[in-house]
Amino acid sequence: MDNLQILFAAPVFSLQLLIDGILIGAVFALAAYGMALVWGVMKIINFAQGEFVILGGFLLYALKEAGLHPFLGVPVAAAALFVIGWVIYRIAIVRVIEKDLFISILATFGIAILLQQLMNQVFGADVQTVEAGLGTWFLMDGQVTVLQIKVVSFFIAMVLGVILALFLKKTRLGQAIRATAQHYRAAQILGVDTDRVYAITFALNAAICGAAGALVSMIWVIQPFMGLAYTIRSFMIVIVAGLGNVIGVALAGLGLGAAENFAGFILGAEFQAAFIFSLLVVILLWRNFRLSLKREYLE
Amino acid sequence: MHRNMKITFLLFAMVAAFGLILAGPAWAKVEGDMITFGAAVSFTGKYSTNGKHTKNGYDLAVKRLNEMGGVEVAGKHYKIEVKYYDDESTPARAGQLADRLIKQDGIKFILGPYGSGPTKGMAPITEKYQVPMVEANGASRALFNKGYRYLFAVLTTSEQYLTASVDLLAEQYLAAGKDPQDAKIAVAVENDPFSMDIRAGILDDAQTHGMRVVIDDKLPKELTDMTVTLTKVKALKPDLLVVSGHSKGAALAVRQTAQMKVDVDMLAITHCEAADVKGKFGADAEYTLCATQWAPTMSYKDEWFGSAGDYAKRFEEEYGYVPPYQAAESSAAVLVYVNAIQRAGSFDKEKVRDAIAATDMETFYGRVDFDDTGKNIAKPMVLRQIQNGEYVPVAPSQFAAEKVIYPRPKWKDR
């Protein structure tokens, strides 16, 4: 527990971990928000979530190579993912939509493998990064560094979240999506074209992931095989926050980011991933335990 | 009931049919005037960049040898070729493919895959079938204490990759009149067989110098972020930060130390060239120490490629990029293999194996001389520092072109 002592001896590093965790947590929350949307509306757990993220990153990389400014590339990557999401919905997702969750998990898992391997073929397995050309802020005498790109990403993620929430609340389409989430048969009877709503929801999710991925590529590095970590994080955030709760998702995302950083610091980087996955199990058990007290079941 | 039976028989028929498809063309080790080597290399998966370097290295050597008239065995000239499979960057696949190469394709000469993991997967199989494998990219020392007789590595094993940086630090301490025992080291390596051995080497070396290892992080294979480890570095202020994690680790280390303005006196990493840190990060990569098996500037020579520089030129003409050492060592593996076959004067596996074991030759890549565990003990690792946008050898002393710049200038002074 030497590492813990460092944190007590020099709390400034806790601040560093906390700030950094919160900033990156916003990006996780963004992807998680898309997952919650698809899960809530379509009753599908999208296992290709992480691959959408990485794909967004690679698209931004390609756009940057083609000479576009990275920030302009973010909406383009999101738009491209929207189209890709739509196509994937039409080809595969539409056929698993009313099957049980298990089938949709496996189907999206297959899509994840497919996307991974296609990215590997198209972009190569190289680690790529996109330089946004921003600098670093120093706080506390240089002990705490804050990357400007992370701050920018944080705000982009938050703004996107707000826009999305407004879209769902205020627009006709958004209302149709929410109605479908509540009860798709009722929505159908009321004249909502649920098939179109599903397609848009799925495509929208892909677009959100694309934006998140574009941010990821500017903050860290991307590689075709890095998707699963983002899928799992999204899932955890959704489990903690519940479906259709924007603020909850955002808070859970930020919390996860910070928790992850502290776990990595204290337990050592080798147990950071183990920590995330163990946390997932523990959260599920805890939730289940609470429900079993009421003799009710998760379903 | 009988419906099930029909289905089952149908399936067995299908299996048989598939079996026939698979059985298809059978490669023999030597057919007519062709010698076929077998290799399982990562074309997909996380090692595929380096897998490509490996394949290019093999192919260039094969092409060169064929241009020069092929291989002469017992008075007859043979062309050579390599049969590749994709090991998907996983050891399990590599093992299966070794089996496939040997049993199904009848290949008797195996070239290694990329990476210690896949090599570990293949070695038990080649060993069992007593097929010699000369490999160029499996550097883990754990490969060489298992009693394998048929495994040979032309490269320096990985525990030696970065130990030179520890020695360098000790020298600097002594030169400054300080006690090396006060030096602090931070180690952050990817959690895979290769990097874990680098770590083992560093830990051993630090112990001999009496240095303290203050950070010992194993980075996950799905590494995306080193912020946490670097925060620790800031907190504990080690003199030397050692990072190893294939291309991904190199890119992250250089990028994030610059972003977070982490000041360490010495930063030593592997895979600089493969990750192209110089090209990607420019000034941020300055003063980084890079471990390399080989560099085009070295003075080695051989009869096939000429000097190391000539090799680099030829490689660049062919593939359009400067060869990283992963490619060079792969080419060297082919040269060693072919040389051994010529000396054996036979295609007998056992004779070839003995000839390989007896190898003591000079190549453009360096001298190759295997000890009785099969690793090359004749060629040291070189440490290069990025100075003014160039890789400059700084250690060990016989290769040093410049003095090492120590300590790295602080970020605020750059």
Add this chain to the structure above:
Amino acid sequence: MNGNSRRILLYGGIGVLALAAPWLMTAYRTQLAFLWVMILLALTWDLVGGQMGYASFGNIVFFGVGMYSTAVIQRNLHYGLEEYAHVAGRVESLSSGEYLTGLGLGMAVGAVAAVVIALILGICILAMGMRGPYFGICTLGLGVAAGEIASGWEYVGAGSGMVTPVFPEGLGERAIFFYFIFFFLTVVTFITLRRLYAGRFGLVINAIRDDEDKAEAMGIRTTRYKITAWCVSAFFLSLTGGAAGHLIGFIDPTEVAFAGPTFGVWMILMAILGGKGTLWGPVIGAVIFHVTQEVFWTYLFGWQRVALGAFIVAIVVFFPQGLMGWAQDRWPERFGHWVEEKALADTPGGEGA
């Protein structure tokens, strides 16, 4: 032909074919040994995922536990940890006796360890009544966490993994040795499962799959059955893993032992492809999947995983009921689902159950 003689013919035919296979396709001995591994993976998954309807994404845990237990026992029996891990230490090859002792003892210990773990996990997860996608994701988390923990644990080699001893002289050909180990294991597993499915146990876990609330309302102690089923699955999967570690030769924590994205998913796919919840489905699915994969591998160089991804999507999207499920829908009467007392006391086929 009556049911019995048909059955004898069927099993006899398969038995003869299986015994002869290593000599019919000599070049493919190792691949054939892997085929049995695949069948075992699919069969053990199907017990929980298909027959009981608890879609576990983390059964790979038991595979890895078996693999590591066997390797650790083998190592500790014959070398010190120091000697094994250190570069100066020299690991000598084992005699046949030593190899077999290590393998056998290791597999036994691994199987016990896996059952104990399954029991503990079962009490934590199943006894709490976790179901559906939450169970799936929870087990997925377990699988990945297990791999990550093994990657960080130095005693089992951490990220460096473990190398199993070189196969000794005197045990015949390596591939044949393992072929028959896995063949034997498959036969034992198959017979055990067949027996289990034919009795009360099989019907109860089917009932849990179809309607767990009803089963409880009828006074069935579902938790016991669920945990037992998981333990049985863990037992055989651990044995498979123990021997598979030696067949592969190198145990990497995340890519061989706790290989969720490969073996972990394949076992589910194979069961689905053949028809989950049937006795023969997983076997048929495993055969088709394994062969297809080999073909992709040979002919779709570099693109094989893309094809595999597409194949997975195609199976799940277009063929979720699997071959046996499709056949049952197509010819229900062949599987013993018929009306009227036209046929005699021929019990409905165990295969259809």
Add this chain to the structure above:
Amino acid sequence: MNDIQLSVEGVSKRFGGVVANDKITLNVPRGRIVGLIGPNGSGKTTLFNSIVGYHPIDEGSIRFEEHEISRKRVVEIARLGMIRTFQQTHIYGKMTCMENMKVSVPRNGAGVARMFARFSPDVVEKSESLLEFVGLYPKRYLLAGDLSFGQQKLLEFAMALMNEPKMLLLDEPTAGINPTLINGLMERLQRANADLGITLFVIEHNMRVIMNLAETIYCLAHGELLSFGTPEEIQQDQTVIDAYLGAH
């Protein structure tokens, strides 16, 4: 009423702010047929769920024979000999009718040996005769999921009988059943009661059925016990009539 088999005393159950059952007290004597009626949403099914342990109750006590069961779990209560059927049928859809029956043997899996045991010929015979009893014998090898809704209800009833319960809680046994089959079903319920000595506690909407079947009827409205008595008494009770006409 000297031989009370099931006694519910002051049972309340709230969901959030909604009071589903408010201090309900009722008794079911051994060997009788007792009815439970009430308009939609009056808390009948909630009471059933409370009795069989599907969710915990907020206050009160439920005793079955000599056991306090209000804190017991579903399985344990079922194993005491109290079996319920569901409003929407719950059968094992992907299993044949015979398998549905066989798996319903009482006290399934008491020990490890029993867990893995095969079924004895007695079980098969009994399954067949009970299927015969409800008229599903010819369809015994069909998948239960392929039966019609009414047939599934019959199957569910047969499964409950297979379990040799002491008391059966039936949640709207005739709902969704073809009217021509209702008489047959009623007759079978009565036979189960008379021949097998099973106490029946029945929720029913069909007044004709319940009035002919039950000896005592309890009426719930808005979560409260409104009235109880013989069918004749209930039919003449003004509060019951008001409740059904919505004049509350």
